[in-house]
Amino acid sequence: MATIRKRGSSWQAQVRRQGSPPISKSFTIKADAVLWAREKERSIDRQELPATIKDLQSVTVGHLLVRYEAEITAKKRGADRERYKLKVIRAHQLSSLTLAKLTSVAVARYRDDRLAIVQGGTVRRELAILQHCFEVARKEWGTPLSSNPVQGVTLPEPSRACDRRLEDDTGQKLRAAIGSAHAWYLRPLIELAIETGMRRGELLSLVWPNVSLERRTAHLPMTKNGHARTVALTPKAMEVLKALPRTDPRVFPKVSGNAVRLAWERLRERAGVQGLRFHDLRHEAVSRFFEAGLSVPEVALMSGHRDTRMLMRYTHLRPEAVAEKLARATAGEANSG
Structure with a gap:
């Protein structure tokens, strides 16, 4: 059952269901709080809400990358090149992080580690793949990521145009x-x-x-x-x-x-x-x-x-x-x- 309580001048509705994190919201009118709580309970019962925090603790970045390669990369014209980039990303410790521990700080660490090896243009392309992977996971796979962690990272400067000629x-x-x-x-x-x-x-x-x-x-x-x-x-x-x-x-x-x-x-x-x-x-x-x-x-x-x-x-x-x-x-x- 939902809990409706008066808190100051507002009404707070709190919904608890086994297997799902508690959710709450405040309203000016009690009737609105009751209506919202009932809708959320129905949504949970129909499993319309995102997966629980337990899923974030069991799914890793690597799991998302594997699915991304199978469902998204495979349809691209440059699939071979992107598969190679995905292999590089999966070899990094970022890939072993669970989604519960995935932060912009972790992505920034990946960026810095890669910049010590390759040029900025290469890192930008790898981060673009990561960003798209997380965006697809959020919008199409129902992965309960509250935000895209790549968006909080400063991208490296683009590589300078290559001026090397074949002497x-x-x-x-x-x-x-x-x-x-x-x-x-x-x-x-x-x-x-x-x-x-x-x-x-x-x-x-x-x-x-x-x-x-x-x-x-x-x-x-x-x-x-x-x-x-x-x-x-x-x-x-x-x-x-x-x-x-x-x-x-x-x-x-x-x-x-x-x-x-x-x-x-x-x-x-x-x-x-x-x-x-x-x-x-x-x-x-x-x-x-x-x-x-x-x-x-x-x-x-x-x-x-x-x-x-x-x-x-x-x-x-x-x-x-x-x-x-x-x-x-x-x-x-x-x-x-």
Whole structure:
């Protein structure tokens, strides 16, 4: 039974049910207190209220992450990449915390521990996954979290735009190291990444029916931003594609993103070019497109960028290349005069 008592100038209603935490609320009118108490009792009886505090003590962050991976991550286009991030998060002690002990302080500790290992941009992406996981748990899974603990944490500053270019000696080291690699796909994959600006996942999902050597194009029906695009193929890209065997509908059959990641890390170590990411090849491609004289719309067509500001983050022109272009332009003006 609910307890209704007079407290000063107001009426307090308190509801107690075995297996549920006591709840109370104050009202100016006694009739409102009685009505509220009856509604809450019905809700508890119908199990409409959130789970009890006992559930918070038995469910861990890791439990939520496992369910999130199965129900949410699995439906995403970048599922492989997100699964890797989830694996990293679950390896941290934050994952073993029960929801009853989960606080913004614990999330901040995770942030600081990760910042000692990786850059701010990586930590921001991991925290975004955590925040979405807790939000889905609160709104869709009935998890009795009163608030999202990630929202109380200051996010690290975004990573500075990478300005690393693939210098000649770096390219030579990579090519030399590939000679002893067991992964047959590394050389053509790297060459196509540089020549087309495609992402790793786009290259691995490329199928021969979408490659037209006659038109010199490769069509990508599904990309990271959800928009299809058709990439123009350079003569070098054409040469690489022609040399690949067509034993499967996929250009790179039976090659997973994780396999490429591991092969790239081994290659990077053999070549002695630590810190170079496979994604840096996309930056290199975009910069080369501009140096070749392509306009902003033409480069955006190749890279798939729909935001010019983001495209500029990918672009790192060599000052000497700009100087050569200015010299040619100046010489042309002098000759015409």
